[in-house]
Amino acid sequence: MTTVALEPNPLREGLEQERVPDASCLVIFGASGDLTHRKLLPALYSLAHDGLLPAGQTIIGFARPDYGDEAFRADIRKACNEFARTKPVDDAVWENFAKGLFYVQGDFTEPEAYNRLNQKLTECDRTRGTGGRRIYYLAVPPNFFPVIAELLGAEGMVTDPERGGPYTRVIIEKPFGHDLATARELNRVAVTTFRERQVFRIDHYLGKETVQNLLVLRFANGIFEPFWNRQYIDHVQLTVAESIGVEKRGPYFESAGIARDIIQNHMMQLLSLVAMEPPVAFEADAVRDEKVKVVRALRDFPAGHESSSAVRGQYTAGSVLGEAVPGYRQEERVSPTSRVETYAAMKVFVDNWRWADVPFYLRAGKRLPKRVTDISIHFRPAPYPLFKKVAGVRTQPNVLAIRIQPDEGIALKFDSKVPGPTVRTAPVTMEFRYATSFGAEPPEAYERLLLETMLGDSTLFARRDEVETAWAWLDPLLHVWEESPEPPDPYPAGTWGPPSADAMIERDGRRWRRP
Amino acid sequence: MSDNIRDAIAGEEVRVDYNSIEQTLAELWRIEKTEGEAVTRAALWNVVAHASSSEHHTSASEILGRASIAVPQRTIVIRTNPEGPPEMAAWISANCHLLGAGKQVCSEEISIVAGGDRVERVPPLVHALLIPDMPVAFWWVGDLPHENEAYVRSLLGPADRLIVDSVHFDSPEDLGLVQRTGERTSTPPADLNWVRLDEWRAAAASVFDPPSMRGRLKTLREIRIIANVTDIAYFGESVEALYLASWLVAQAGMGVDDSGNIPDLSCTFEFRPADTRGILRVDLEMDGSSAAIERHPERCVLTTNVDGQLNVPEALLRTSRKKVDELIVRELKQPESDRLLMKVLPSAIRIARRRSAA
Numbered sequence A: 001m002t003t004v005a006l007e008p009n010p011l012r013e014g015l016e017q018e019r020v021p022d023a024s025c026l027v028i029f030g031a032s033g034d035l036t037h038r039k040l041l042p043a044l045y046s047l048a049h050d051g052l053l054p055a056g057q058t059i060i061g062f063a064r065p066d067y068g069d070e071a072f073r074a075d076i077r078k079a080c081n082e083f084a085r086t087k088p089v090d091d092a093v094w095e096n097f098a099k100g101l102f103y104v105q106g107d108f109t110e111p112e113a114y115n116r117l118n119q120k121l122t123e124c125d126r127t128r129g130t131g132g133r134r135i136y137y138l139a140v141p142p143n144f145f146p147v148i149a150e151l152l153g154a155e156g157m158v159t160d161p162e163r164g165g166p167y168t169r170v171i172i173e174k175p176f177g178h179d180l181a182t183a184r185e186l187n188r189v190a191v192t193t194f195r196e197r198q199v200f201r202i203d204h205y206l207g208k209e210t211v212q213n214l215l216v217l218r219f220a221n222g223i224f225e226p227f228w229n230r231q232y233i234d235h236v237q238l239t240v241a242e243s244i245g246v247e248k249r250g251p252y253f254e255s256a257g258i259a260r261d262i263i264q265n266h267m268m269q270l271l272s273l274v275a276m277e278p279p280v281a282f283e284a285d286a287v288r289d290e291k292v293k294v295v296r297a298l299r300d301f302p303a304g305h306e307s308s309s310a311v312r313g314q315y316t317a318g319s320v321l322g323e324a325v326p327g328y329r330q331e332e333r334v335s336p337t338s339r340v341e342t343y344a345a346m347k348v349f350v351d352n353w354r355w356a357d358v359p360f361y362l363r364a365g366k367r368l369p370k371r372v373t374d375i376s377i378h379f380r381p382a383p384y385p386l387f388k389k390v391a392g393v394r395t396q397p398n399v400l401a402i403r404i405q406p407d408e409g410i411a412l413k414f415d416s417k418v419p420g421p422t423v424r425t426a427p428v429t430m431e432f433r434y435a436t437s438f439g440a441e442p443p444e445a446y447e448r449l450l451l452e453t454m455l456g457d458s459t460l461f462a463r464r465d466e467v468e469t470a471w472a473w474l475d476p477l478l479h480v481w482e483e484s485p486e487p488p489d490p491y492p493a494g495t496w497g498p499p500s501a502d503a504m505i506e507r508d509g510r511r512w513r514r515p
Numbered sequence B: 001m002s003d004n005i006r007d008a009i010a011g012e013e014v015r016v017d018y019n020s021i022e023q024t025l026a027e028l029w030r031i032e033k034t035e036g037e038a039v040t041r042a043a044l045w046n047v048v049a050h051a052s053s054s055e056h057h058t059s060a061s062e063i064l065g066r067a068s069i070a071v072p073q074r075t076i077v078i079r080t081n082p083e084g085p086p087e088m089a090a091w092i093s094a095n096c097h098l099l100g101a102g103k104q105v106c107s108e109e110i111s112i113v114a115g116g117d118r119v120e121r122v123p124p125l126v127h128a129l130l131i132p133d134m135p136v137a138f139w140w141v142g143d144l145p146h147e148n149e150a151y152v153r154s155l156l157g158p159a160d161r162l163i164v165d166s167v168h169f170d171s172p173e174d175l176g177l178v179q180r181t182g183e184r185t186s187t188p189p190a191d192l193n194w195v196r197l198d199e200w201r202a203a204a205a206s207v208f209d210p211p212s213m214r215g216r217l218k219t220l221r222e223i224r225i226i227a228n229v230t231d232i233a234y235f236g237e238s239v240e241a242l243y244l245a246s247w248l249v250a251q252a253g254m255g256v257d258d259s260g261n262i263p264d265l266s267c268t269f270e271f272r273p274a275d276t277r278g279i280l281r282v283d284l285e286m287d288g289s290s291a292a293i294e295r296h297p298e299r300c301v302l303t304t305n306v307d308g309q310l311n312v313p314e315a316l317l318r319t320s321r322k323k324v325d326e327l328i329v330r331e332l333k334q335p336e337s338d339r340l341l342m343k344v345l346p347s348a349i350r351i352a353r354r355r356s357a358a
């Protein structure tokens, strides 16, 4: 069966929103949860506020508590007032938004609940023009994914244009598995009910403007790409630092650790975007084909010598931003003898033509001095040290720093002559800041990603092979760490990680950049 | 000089020698760098505003000062009076605003006032003051000058965009002048009256987004537009409604003939005297379906409603009467001016001529 493409709407020509999704029913599984309240519904409300949702767009919350539609709406309004980018809630916008907001009570494991949900969906198709189009957002612990997928399939709630029906899409949240085996199992379950093109794996980093700007910076400008290789680049550093600890997510973190929580997903995405080859088109598969090649080219950690290129740490009591904070083992619902890493630093190599022998230093950690995500490209020094013998001249390599959050921007550091009769140099920076140049606050990552799902564009979502390849690379190291009798290296909260991480990079004659 | 410069940083207008505007600005930023706290200078545009009266000059300066928060820019406001005494004077000041965390973002404003034969010296002076590698927007404040085309053309030389606001136009011939300027230069002109229509266009487009409605635009048979105007006799106030009708006609694939009529389509306007102007309601009749788009007077929203056997729920779009600086910001945030305006202008002019003849 072929689908007939609709003719474009001529009134959309030249408008900011050239593509508008068709109205659909978005079902949020786990509608009483934290993610729904802090991110999903505030993002949907902001989209409605900015006029980006189609008329008739319908949102159905599905969870256990015994709410009615009205109680659910009141609860969500409160959440939007607290968390939406476009807060406080505007009465007129809310009134219209709330008309499309419903609640269905049920347990994820109860087939009857799916029946009720399906009836509601069919009713919405009739009253709100949603035409059988479905998006299931699984804001649920990952162990529920198989049962939800199975019951959706069994109840006939999944359709596909290629089989003659309207579309069904499913959005899943990280973690995408605990290791390669569980990720494969999750993906295997997914494909029994859905096809890969129907699955949208959210990595909210990809919804960030600055992350998307990496592609623009590299491939819309002529000047960077010629230098973007081993000939000119000495090394690359990627930092994802958080100042917070594990907060209330102790049990989750105990089963994950920072490598699973940040490095396997967010950092792999950043690394892929920095290192990928130009895609043949700005289309979902073309972009993701190039990204996965980077992960595939990652060199294995040296067996038996993993610690030479991977370091893990765990924070002890200290102080962050002036506040005294407890150590990880003293956190709520964390084992007092836990050996889970809250910090990891790695030296990795992308073994391909462009990047051969260029180290990429990655580090991620909790309870570091500040919250910052930053990529820095460190260039090789000038080929001949012309000013070496001149007193007062200390040339430094050029650095291109890309700040992902907060205070998003790009800075280029280079040496300049200090004005005066003698030759003295000092490093200066040329800076671009989003806030200064573009003023307005960018949309939240979840807004962009929800809209992309409604439009059916999966460019900004992780594909199955990306996820599995990243696990295949990281798994052996995680295994070694789990088997090791050594605990992670301690570091006081509020410092940049354990001394072993500094030693790792200093052995190569380099230093961590202070982001 | 330093005291003067401190005043300029504080946002005051400081008179400077027009031969050394650029040097004085450089000094201003040097002082700010060494003495000031975390100041960032930013510019994405050169914006040149042309005013012909001191009221226009003051309001252009205020409007662009506000606009520079969202679109940092070097602002150059010029006021000329060929009939005035032969003089030329210049002032500078800084437009600064706080970005949070004590950081200030500043951009600069230059004012030039010239009279008599000194007016001819203004275009080269303005050209010399433009920041290189930044686009140039030229905002003609008020009505368009039909006389002195050579002067206008030399001013517009480096412009990447010409911005006008047809709400100040007093006849359809002014629209004709905008069209001719657009045809003669490489950049199509931008009209703030067209930018005012953004939400109305989005709302009208949303009516035809559902697959079941997609084909119906081609069957458009009637357009009725009701708008408030503050001066019923003034042509400029009707342009927004004329643009909206002409756009619907053009995008529906229909044409307006030379006498201003649209074959097989009835197009009517109702203008109501009121304290504030703006479109209130648009009704569209298609084969087998009708749609209404309405602005709620207090709630700042547009609602669309599609009747008939189709079951499309009410949609809603937030809107508010945009201030001129917000319209300018919107326009400058576009990578290029909307070429659709050039498609709409000829029809709007024809309908306008028919209406003024009637």
Ligand SMILES: NC(=O)c1ccc[n+]([C@@H]2O[C@H](COP(=O)([O-])OP(=O)(O)OC[C@H]3O[C@@H](n4cnc5c(N)ncnc54)[C@H](OP(=O)(O)O)[C@@H]3O)[C@@H](O)[C@H]2O)c1
Binding pocket: A029, A030, A031, A032, A033, A034, A035, A036, A062, A063, A064, A065, A106, A107, A108, A109, A138, A139, A140, A141, A142, A173, A174, A175
């Ligand atoms: N929160 C975040 O910021 C964040 C960030 C990234 C990824 N994620 C991922 O997003 C997912 C959801 O996270 P969350 O923080 O929102 O979790 P959460 O607060 O624990 O919410 C889980 C939701 O699932 C519901 N639920 C659990 N068991 C159920 C059952 N048997 N039947 C029906 N409903 C059931 C809960 O309902 P009850 O109220 O009845 O328990 C609740 O609505 C997880 O996979 C998480 O890893 C979350």
